Amino acid sequence: MDLTYWLPIIWAVILVAAISIYVILDGFDLGIGMLFALERDPGRRNVMVSTIAPVWDGNETWMVLGGAVLYGVFPGAYGTLLPAFYLPIILMLLALIFRGVAFEFRVMTHGTGREKLWNVGFMAGSGIAAFCQGAILGGVVQGVKVVDGAFAGSGLDWLTPFSILCGLAVMCGYALLGATWLIWRTTGALEASCRRWASKLAIGLFVGIVAVSLWTPLLHAPYLRRWTDWPNIVFVLPVPVLVAVLGVLFVRGLRHEHSKGPFLCALGWFFLCLSGLGITVWPYIVPPGLTLWDVSAPPSSQLFQLVGTVILLPIILTYTIYSYRVFRGKVTETDAYH
Amino acid sequence: MQPAHDIALLLARFQFAFTVGVHIIFPAFSIGLAAYLAVLEGCWLKTGRSVFLDLYRYWIKVFSIVFGMGVVSGLVMSYEFGTNWSVFSQKAGPITGVLLSYEVMTAFFLEAGFLGIMLFGMNKVGRKLHFAATCCVSVGTLISMTWILSSNSWMQTPRGYMIDPATGRFMPADWLAIIFNPSFPFRLVHMGLAAFLSVAFIVGATGAWHMLKARREGKAATAPVRTMFSMAMWMAAIVAPLQIMAGDAHGLNTLKYQPAKIAAMEGDWDSTARAPELLFGIPNMKTEHTDYAVKIPLLGSLILTHSLEGKVPGLKDFPRDQRPPSQVIFFSFRIMVALGVLMMLVGFWSLWLRRTRTLFTNAVFHRVAVCMAPAGFLALLCGWVTTEVGRQPWTVYGLLRTSQSVSPIMLPSMAVTMTAFVVVYVIVFGSGIGILVRQLGHAPQEGEQETSSANASDILAERMHPEVIESTSGKGA
Ligand code: HDD
Ligand code: HEM
Ligand code: HEM
Numbered sequence: 001m002d003l004t005y006w007l008p009i010i011w012a013v014i015l016v017a018a019i020s021i022y023v024i025l026d027g028f029d030l031g032i033g034m035l036f037a038l039e040r041d042p043g044r045r046n047v048m049v050s051t052i053a054p055v056w057d058g059n060e061t062w063m064v065l066g067g068a069v070l071y072g073v074f075p076g077a078y079g080t081l082l083p084a085f086y087l088p089i090i091l092m093l094l095a096l097i098f099r100g101v102a103f104e105f106r107v108m109t110h111g112t113g114r115e116k117l118w119n120v121g122f123m124a125g126s127g128i129a130a131f132c133q134g135a136i137l138g139g140v141v142q143g144v145k146v147v148d149g150a151f152a153g154s155g156l157d158w159l160t161p162f163s164i165l166c167g168l169a170v171m172c173g174y175a176l177l178g179a180t181w182l183i184w185r186t187t188g189a190l191e192a193s194c195r196r197w198a199s200k201l202a203i204g205l206f207v208g209i210v211a212v213s214l215w216t217p218l219l220h221a222p223y224l225r226r227w228t229d230w231p232n233i234v235f236v237l238p239v240p241v242l243v244a245v246l247g248v249l250f251v252r253g254l255r256h257e258h259s260k261g262p263f264l265c266a267l268g269w270f271f272l273c274l275s276g277l278g279i280t281v282w283p284y285i286v287p288p289g290l291t292l293w294d295v296s297a298p299p300s301s302q303l304f305q306l307v308g309t310v311i312l313l314p315i316i317l318t319y320t321i322y323s324y325r326v327f328r329g330k331v332t333e334t335d336a337y338h
Numbered sequence: 339m340q341p342a343h344d345i346a347l348l349l350a351r352f353q354f355a356f357t358v359g360v361h362i363i364f365p366a367f368s369i370g371l372a373a374y375l376a377v378l379e380g381c382w383l384k385t386g387r388s389v390f391l392d393l394y395r396y397w398i399k400v401f402s403i404v405f406g407m408g409v410v411s412g413l414v415m416s417y418e419f420g421t422n423w424s425v426f427s428q429k430a431g432p433i434t435g436v437l438l439s440y441e442v443m444t445a446f447f448l449e450a451g452f453l454g455i456m457l458f459g460m461n462k463v464g465r466k467l468h469f470a471a472t473c474c475v476s477v478g479t480l481i482s483m484t485w486i487l488s489s490n491s492w493m494q495t496p497r498g499y500m501i502d503p504a505t506g507r508f509m510p511a512d513w514l515a516i517i518f519n520p521s522f523p524f525r526l527v528h529m530g531l532a533a534f535l536s537v538a539f540i541v542g543a544t545g546a547w548h549m550l551k552a553r554r555e556g557k558a559a560t561a562p563v564r565t566m567f568s569m570a571m572w573m574a575a576i577v578a579p580l581q582i583m584a585g586d587a588h589g590l591n592t593l594k595y596q597p598a599k600i601a602a603m604e605g606d607w608d609s610t611a612r613a614p615e616l617l618f619g620i621p622n623m624k625t626e627h628t629d630y631a632v633k634i635p636l637l638g639s640l641i642l643t644h645s646l647e648g649k650v651p652g653l654k655d656f657p658r659d660q661r662p663p664s665q666v667i668f669f670s671f672r673i674m675v676a677l678g679v680l681m682m683l684v685g686f687w688s689l690w691l692r693r694t695r696t697l698f699t700n701a702v703f704h705r706v707a708v709c710m711a712p713a714g715f716l717a718l719l720c721g722w723v724t725t726e727v728g729r730q731p732w733t734v735y736g737l738l739r740t741s742q743s744v745s746p747i748m749l750p751s752m753a754v755t756m757t758a759f760v761v762v763y764v765i766v767f768g769s770g771i772g773i774l775v776r777q778l779g780h781a782p783q784e785g786e787q788e789t790s791s792a793n794a795s796d797i798l799a800e801r802m803h804p805e806v807i808e809s810t811s812g813k814g815a
Contacts, residue, residue, distance in 0.1 A: 054454025057409055061442065061450045067416045068439040075431025075507075082420030082427075083745045089421060090755045093414045094762045100410035101766055104403045108773045151424070155751040297432035298502070298509045305436045312443040319451045326455055326462050 007302040008292040011073045012285070014309060018069060020274050022062035023133075024177070024267055029056045031178020033099055033126025034171065036119065038197060044190045045119075047331050051185045053103055054327045058320055060100070073302055076149060076295025077285045083151040084144045085136050085158055092132035099125030127171060134170025138163035138212075141277060142219050143287045149294075162215055169208030173270060176201040180263035187332050195254055198262055202250060209243065209273060216280055220288055223280050239276050243269065347744045349752040350422040353759060355726070357414055360763055362722060363715055364408035369483055369530070370537025371401050372476035374569075379469050389784075392562045396782035397541075400774060402457050407770050409450075426733050426743035429507050433499060433516055434489045441485035449478035480530070487529055491522035493734050494725070495595045501737075508734070520595055524588040525725075531581040532721065534573060535681060536714025542570030543711035546704035548781045553701065562782040564698050567707075571697065575685030582678050586641070592728075593642055596735060597651040599728035602664035603671045604638060605631070609652040613638035618672075621664035626654060628664075662730045666723065674720040677713050684710055 029052050039045055052059075070078040082089060098121035106118040139158035146152060179198040183191055217224035227236055246268045253261030283291045296302065375397055382390035416438065419427045427435065455463055455471040463471070498515030499508045510516060545567030549559040593600045605621045605628040606613060615637035619628040639648040653661050684706065691697040729735055733743045 054458050057406075057453055058447065058450035060409065060413065061446045064413060064416050064446055065439070065442045067420075068435060068442045070435075071416075071419060071427055071431050072435030072437075072439045075428045075435055078420045078431060078435070079424040079428035079745075082417060083424045083747055086421050086745075086747055086751055087755070089417055090758065093417060094758060096413060097410040097762060097766055100413075101406050101770060104406045105769065105773060108403065108777065114769070149428070151746060155748050297435070298507075300510045301432035301436050304510065304513055305439055308440055308443060316443065316447045316451070320447070323451050323454050326459055 003299045003303070004293070007299055007306070008074075008296040010306065011069070011296070011302060012283075012292050014313075015066065015069050015073070016274065016278055018062055018066050020271060022059070022066055023274065024270055025059035025062060026056075027130075027174045027270065028052070028177040028181040028263075029059055030099070030126040030130045031174040031176065032182065033122050033178075034130065034175045035178050035182070035194075035197065036123045036126075039190070039193065047186055047190060048182060049103065049106075051182065051331050055324060056100075056103065058323065060096070069305075072305055073297055074285060074292070074295045075297055076290065080144060080146055080149070080151045080286050080290065080295075081140065084153060085139060087155055088132040088136050088139070088158060092129050092136070095125040095128035095132065097125070098122070099129060126174075130171045130174045131167040133167075135159070135163040135167035137170065137277070138166025141166075141216060141281060141287065144289075146286060146289045149290075162219070165208070165211060165215070169205065169212055172201055172204040172208055173266075173273075176205050177263070177266050177270070180266045184259050184263045185329075185331055187330050195262075199251075199254055202247075202266075205269065206247065209269070213240070213276070216277075222288075226280055226282075236276075236279055239272055239279070243272050246272070346747060346749045346752050347741055349749070349756050350744050350747070351740065353752070353756050354418060354422050356763070357411065357418060357759060359719060359722070360767055361408070361411040361415055362718070364404055364411060365479070365482070366529075366533040366536055366715065366718055367404045367540075368401070368408050369479040369533035370535075371397060371404060372472075372479045373534065374537060374541065375401060376469075376472045376476040379472050383465060383469055389561045389565050392782050392784060393566055396562065398457065399777060403770060403774055403777070405449075405453065407767060411767070420745075421747070422745055423733070423743045424745035426738065429505075429738060429743075430493070430734055433492060433508050433510050436510070437485055437489040437492070437517070441482055441489075445478045445482035445485065448481070449475050452478070483530060483533070484526060487525050488517050488519070488522050490725075491525045492516055492519050494525075494729055495519045495521040496734055496737060508737075521588075521591055524584070524591045528581070528584045528588050528721070529718075531577055531584055532714065532718045535577050535581055536718055538570045538573035538577065539681065539707075539710050539712075539714045541566050542574065543708045544778045545570060546707035547778075549698065550701060550704050550708070551781070559698060560781065560784040562784055566782075568697065571685065571688035571692075571707075574681060575689050578678065578682035578685045582682060585675070585678065589642065590644075593651070596728070598653065598656045598660060599662055599667070600642065601651045601653045601655070602662045602728060603667050603724060604642075604650065605664055605668045606638070606650060606652045607654050609649060609655050611639060611647050611649045612636055613642075613648075613650040615641060616668075619668070621668050623661070623664060628668075660731065662728045667728045670720040670723040670727070674717045674724065677717040677720070681710070681713055681717075 032048050032052055035048065036045060039048065067078075070081075098118075102118045102122035102125065106115055106122065109115045109118060135158065139160075142160060142162050144151065144153065145157065176198060179194045179201055182194045183198065186194070217227055226232055246265045250262055250265035252258075253265060281287050283293075285292050285295055375394060378390050378394040378397070381387070382394060419434075452471040452474040455468065456475050459471065460468050496508075497519045498510065498512035500511045501507070502509050545563050548563045549567065552559045552563070589600070601607075601609075602621070604613075605616050605619050607626050607628065612635075614633035614635045616628060617632045617634060619631035621628045636646050638650055639646055642648060642650050653664065687703060687706075688697060691700055691703060697703075731740050732738060733740050
């Protein structure tokens with residue numbers, strides 16, 4: 001087996017898995033932050049926050065893992081993508097600061113004028129972070145100017161109609177994840193509002209997915225061929241079909257008052273979108289120029305890190321699931337009030 | 339190089355130093371406080387005395403705020419290597435990036451996974467499991483410190499690498515040599531003690547403040563207040579002398595591997611035996627002389643080599659473009675050492691007061707303890723400034739220059755984000771510290787929370803987190 005060939009592929013799979021887990025987990029956190037804008041009642045807002053307060057830190061850690069893996073295994077990508085997306089990344093980090101401290105600060109300033117500041121910080125921080133993540137993703141897909149292994153573009157190259165569309169789509173998708181999570185974890189008036197929001201957000205996300213899917217193949221010729229050439233088409237066709245199937249399931253779940261169903265469908269959508277993007281850009285990690293192999297660390301680094309990852313990731317998943325289970329069950333307003 | 343590049347480099351460095359300097363405060367606080375909380379909960383389980391539970395519940399509120407700020411400021415750090423030092427990360431990523439990944443997988447997840455249970459889970463998992471969660475979080479902070487210091491120490495004293503001639507990248511050759519590089523054990527011990535000491539002085543100052551307040555109101559200090567003050571002063575008396583010994587050993591290690599840094603710390607220009615120790619002076623990098631020097635003969639050699647005849651290095655031994663800026667680290671080093679000595683004196687004083695049974699009544703001592711609240715964190719920051727500025731002009735010591743590590747970021751972007759960082763950090767962390775201080779202004783309540791009564795703990799939890807009471811009811815699937 002040729003290590004220099006296979007190790008980057010294994011790592012690409014791990015990286016995509018880590019990013020997917022991040023998007024799903026922090027997606028509903030950030031979504032709940034955005035839904036704060038729609039829910040004015042302080043009691044219900046407290047319920048919303050209390051469903052994620054014990055887990056948000058763990059969710060965000062997947063993003064730290066994504067950054068660290070990129071840094072250790074694909075340093076060439078870390079060193080070109082981060083300067084290329086300098087402004088949106090810093091903006092996202094600053095937004096996440098406001099979002100993260102708001103959990104404690106809004107409680108500690110309860111009853112004072114400052115509480116409002118942190119509520120707004122929670123909403124705006126969540127929304128801006130979601131937008132930036134989508135825009136960065138879109139920016140990667142549309143490509144980065146690289147000369148001699150270093151970023152050679154300018155600071156605002158990433159900002160295009162396409163990346164803005166991706167940013168908005170991700171905002172919509174995260175809000176949908178948040179709403180469906182709350183359908184699962186709450187009751188009463190809050191759950192009912194969430195069902196209403198979820199149906200609207202699902203339409204928004206659906207439009208976003210269609211628009212991005214139609215636009216992406218037009219960005220670079222190889223993208224188009226990946227989706228239209230025989231026999232590729234056999235492998236990629238299930239993706240749009242499954243998106244539609246999930247759509248049907250989602251509508252039925254909302255109608256029949258399923259509690260978990262809509263959330264699982266939303267997760268499925270995200271998973272399919274990320275797979276679709278992966279299929280599109282493969283094997284480039286910094287399109288259009290750099291492949292996985294161009295940017296990867298020497299095999300000795302990748303191997304050393306792989307050993308630890310294979311041992312540690314299952315352990316991490318085990319205690320993460322345990323901690324989710326400790327806090328399972330519906331949270332109601334009377335619980336949140338006492 | 340063109341001036342725009344120089345200014346961008348300066349901003350990149352300043353931005354990194356500012357963000358990491360803010361960040362380090364909170365992790366150090368978390369490391370010390372998590373360990374303290376584990377000790378408190380352990381004492382409570384063992385003795386059943388409610389005073390320990392009162393203290394646990396008091397300090398965990400502080401911990402939840404501090405930890406949150408540590409997480410968000412740390413998130414920034416993990417991406418800033420790439421945004422500000424892209425060339426460094428491309429070259430050293432195969433080593434430092436892997437160490438950071440191990441930190442995430444062995445430490446951050448552990449902390450995050452059990453933090454929820456530690457903060458909100460007392461009524462859900464039972465006492466023993468809850469104690470286990472507290473211990474996991476505490477161990478997590480220590481593991482995290484170990485990896486990041488290994489990475490930083492490797493940048494100070496690189497070992498176990500090869501340089502790829504084609505790309506100039508650092509290729510790992512021997513991971514054990516990389517992780518256990520020569521300065522790592524010293525830095526680990528010194529930093530760990532610094533975190534414990536910093537928190538001890540915060541806890542001590544809080545206790546002293548509430549004793550002074552009770553005294554003004556003509557009341558007796560409550561048991562939790564006295565207990566925490568006493569615990570903190572034990573830490574000061576024991577750990578401060580240990581820290582000075584650790585610092586001394588660290589200095590000898592640095593003399594061996596980074597003599598230019600020592601020369602700059604000491605403000606010495608000419609290498610001599612029987613060197614004096616400078617108490618004060620203003621090093622001048624241009625005239626190659628330390629002005630207004632106040633010296634103690636022979637002491638320099640004695641401290642650095644533990645012998646009167648020992649030869650200590652001088653900055654003139656090194657080419658001009660390899661000298662760290664002495665004006666900065668001469669002072670940061672002295673401030674750290676002075677604070678260390680002060681902390682030790684406070685610790686010894688507390689021992690004396692214990693003998694005379696006036697530890698809880700001596701108001702002068704309590705005032706001093708309140709003033710010493712920030713001493714640990716100040717010393718810690720000064721220590722980092724010494725270490726990092728003393729490494730200049732290198733990022734990877736002797737191998738990769740700072741000026742060759744920086745990203746190709748345009749000056750305008752840099753200037754915009756620098757401003758944004760300062761504004762946001764001042765608002766967020768300024769408010770955070772304000773909230774902390776207000777929180778510490780409330781005295782811990784005695785006996786208010788009967789442990790077995792779910793009801794009482796709910797009332798407490800509600801005050802602390804009104805949104806997360808879901809303990810007694812609401813377990814529907
Ligand atoms: C001596 C200890 C120490 C030092 C020097 C640093 N950190 Fe740190 N860091 C910690 C000790 C720590 C900690 C105690 O483990 C924290 C505090 C709160 C937490 O979650 O872990 C933490 C948090 C923390 C987080 C958030 C983790 C999470 O989401 O749970 C990240 C990404 C980093 N750090 C990254 C860094 C980087 C890139 C550093 C170097 C520039 C750095 N830290 C210096
Ligand atoms: C946490 C406490 C720390 C403080 C207070 C601190 C402080 C500083 C300061 C003041 C500088 C600027 C030096 C100068 O421009 O003269 C700097 C630079 C730097 N530090 Fe740190 N540092 C800390 C921790 C770390 C850690 C843990 C790492 C790495 C793992 C690190 C890596 C760097 C890098 C890469 C630079 C940029 C290059 C340079 O200017 O040396 N620092 N730091
Ligand atoms: C009198 C006592 C002390 C001595 C002799 C001493 C010595 C040193 C030396 C020589 C360094 C530089 C290491 C290098 O060259 O890279 C250092 C760094 C440092 N010091 Fe101290 N120190 C003392 C007290 C303290 C105290 C009281 C604290 C905090 C509470 C502290 C915190 C630090 C930190 C955080 C660093 C940077 C991390 C590291 O390199 O270990 N020091 N100290």
